[in-house]
Amino acid sequence: MYHTGLMTENMKNPFINKEYGLYVHIPFCAKKCFYCAFNVNILKNIPESDYLDKLIQELSFYNKKWKTVYIGGGTPNLVTNDFYLKLFKHLDVTNIEEVTIELNPEFVTKKQIDFYKSLGVNRFSLGIQTFNENGLTVLGRNHNKKQALDACFLLKNENYSFDLIYGYPTQTISELKMDLEFIKKFSPPHLSIYNLSYEKGAFFYKWRKKGKIQALDDEIELKMYNLINESVEKTGLKRYEISNFAKVGYESKHNMLYWTSYPYIGVGTGAHSYYYDKDTVVRSENEKKLRNYLSNSVKEIKTLNILTKKDYVFDKFYSEMRKLYINYDDFLLQTGVNLFNLFKDNNNYESLRKFIEFRENLIYFTDMGVINSDSVFEVFYNIIENMEI
Numbered sequence: 543m544y545h546t547g548l549m550t551e552n553m554k555n556p557f558i559n560k561e562y563g564l565y566v567h568i569p570f571c572a573k574k575c576f577y578c579a580f581n582v583n584i585l586k587n588i589p590e591s592d593y594l595d596k597l598i599q600e601l602s603f604y605n606k607k608w609k610t611v612y613i614g615g616g617t618p619n620l621v622t623n624d625f626y627l628k629l630f631k632h633l634d635v636t637n638i639e640e641v642t643i644e645l646n647p648e649f650v651t652k653k654q655i656d657f658y659k660s661l662g663v664n665r666f667s668l669g670i671q672t673f674n675e676n677g678l679t680v681l682g683r684n685h686n687k688k689q690a691l692d693a694c695f696l697l698k699n700e701n702y703s704f705d706l707i708y709g710y711p712t713q714t715i716s717e718l719k720m721d722l723e724f725i726k727k728f729s730p731p732h733l734s735i736y737n738l739s740y741e742k743g744a745f746f747y748k749w750r751k752k753g754k755i756q757a758l759d760d761e762i763e764l765k766m767y768n769l770i771n772e773s774v775e776k777t778g779l780k781r782y783e784i785s786n787f788a789k790v791g792y793e794s795k796h797n798m799l800y801w802t803s804y805p806y807i808g809v810g811t812g813a814h815s816y817y818y819d820k821d822t823v824v825r826s827e828n829e830k831k832l833r834n835y836l837s838n839s840v841k842e843i844k845t846l847n848i849l850t851k852k853d854y855v856f857d858k859f860y861s862e863m864r865k866l867y868i869n870y871d872d873f874l875l876q877t878g879v880n881l882f883n884l885f886k887d888n889n890n891y892e893s894l895r896k897f898i899e900f901r902e903n904l905i906y907f908t909d910m911g912v913i914n915s916d917s918v919f920e921v922f923y924n925i926i927e928n929m930e931i
């Protein structure tokens with residue numbers, strides 16, 4: 543490990559000695575969805591016990607007190623209750639503010655929810671994607687509309703979130719309106735609604751290149767984005783991140799850690815961690831391949847990346863702008879970079895005027911900026927790349 547001296551020079555690091563967030567990755571799915579490029583394995587025989595042993599080794603390697611826990615996937619509710627019974631013996635969740643588990647609708651039962659709650663889980667994220675039968679087929683999901691609705695009814699008195707996707711091939715405005723009607727009907731405390739992206743490694747990516755499927759026009763996507771804004775905000779959910787809405791007090795505490803540069807540890811295949819070590823900032827990534835993850839030691843499965851000053855500044859801007867604004871006085875204190883001067887002094891600012899604005903000590907995304915956030919990040923990345931810092 544070498545030191546970059548990143549956090550010196552009068553910079554204030556408010557995160558040192560803080561509790562950490564914990565992400566637990568469960569990399570197993572029943573079927574690979576066509577749009578998905580996540581690190582998952584479709585196996586007849588899931589090596590639950592070997593995987594659990596490795597997770598436990600990782601947890602004891604870190605031996606930390608956790609602020610939030612998020613069990614994601616993959617499909618966490620595909621593995622047995624016994625797996626979680628054993629895992630939670632190594633996770634003290636008594637005073638943890640938020641313990642979330644992701645659920646795929648087709649496996650949800652009342653018994654399962656009650657079991658997770660008995661372990662200390664207090665938040666559920668349900669992967670609906672769409673309530674439209676045709677849409678579920680296009681996306682290659684393993685569940686149907688009835689299973690989605692059954693799971694929603696089972697969760698209706700819990701602290702839960704819906705995961706939806708919009709802008710998938712063939713989706714029409716009236717199909718989106720139907721999804722928005724269901725959101726209104728259930729009025730979930732939290733909603734993640736992602737614009738479909740064509741990720742390298744997903745079937746959709748290949749099929750689009752070969753011309754087998756077509757992406758929607760930008761114009762339709764913009765119309766969809768506006769419809770979502772109008773309809774969801776009427777339901778009492780407020781956008782607090784590029785793809786996330788919540789009722790007051792129901793923002794995801796775990797995801798907020800990512801968007802405020804808080805330290806977190808990820809365990810399981812391909813899981814990422816981000817933490818501060820003396821005057822360095824470390825990002826680490828676990829081995830992605832299940833077989834290698836299982837056969838190597840905890841130290842061997844981790845690739846550590848000590849951030850350069852430029853990495854750190856870019857990462858911080860990228861993750862914190864996701865919650866739609868940054869206090870640039872704080873940013874200056876924590877990085878030494880003055881965002882106000884950086885953007886205003888740059889020739890590119892004219893092209894970004896519609897996307898970002900400055901008010902008091904905040905830089906924030908306009909509505910157009912939320913849709914075009916990637917352009918803002920790209921300009922920022924280029925400025926930082928060419929800057930002496």
Ligand SMILES: C[S@@+](CC[C@H](N)C(=O)[O-])C[C@H]1O[C@@H](n2cnc3c(N)ncnc32)[C@H](O)[C@@H]1O
Pocket residue numbers: 577578579580614615616617618644645646668669670671705706707736737738739740741744
């Ligand atoms: C990795 S998945 C895990 C949750 C669960 N396995 C499921 O699919 O319901 C987390 C969420 O990311 C979103 N997602 C995954 N791939 C995406 C893509 N290519 N474009 C947009 N959203 C995507 C989906 O909404 C999904 O629910």
Ligand code: SF4
Pocket residue numbers: 570571572573574575578579580582615616617646669
């Ligand atoms: S979207 Fe979810 S269920 Fe589908 S393959 Fe990816 S992780 Fe598995």
